Amino acid sequence: MTLKKYITELIRYYLPSISLAINNKKFGMKKIVIILGLFSVLLLNCRKTENEKLYLNIISAEWYTKSMTFNNNLFCEVHLKIKGTSNAGLLSIAINGDGLIGCKELRCDSTNIFNEDVLICFVPERDSTKGIFGTILTAYSSKNKPSISVCEAVGSGDTLSKELESPFLICK
Secondary structure, three states, X not given: OOHHHHHHHHHHHHHHHHHHHHHXXXXXXXXXXXHHHHHHHHHHHHHHHHOOOOOEEEXXXXXXXXXXXXXXXXXXXXEEEEEEEEOOOEEEXXXXXXXXXXXXXXXXXXXXXXXXXXXXXXXXXXXXXXXXXXXXXXXXXXXXXXXXXXXXXXXXXXXXXXXXXXXXXXXX
């Protein structure tokens, strides 16, 4: 249980008793001021830790391509090796393939570092696939999912996004 939830439960439990005691004149004003002062200090401390500024830093981003064969059809895969840091509740990166759009969750370790090789897109290879590819990396402050979302890796709360663009790539 988080500190904020704990304090909220304490207030819910004790506030009716305190207000009853105030109405019955069992508490002196000094005691009431002290109790309310303690609750306000605890609540302010909760807000400070909860309002930590969301950050998303990219340390490295390396784009590359590779070819693959599936049912005698040649496809080009565009990959992104990405490393960075974030304190997000959830990190999501946009992916697509042959017309399908989605996203994938990136996981941070205990030191808030993420380091993954992500298949950003795959396309049928006609003659040669070449071009500039892109994606969006989004940090969400909360892992709580909204009721309507495009894909599984969507959070809520504050967001911070970074657009990533590849150099000119040729599928090999």
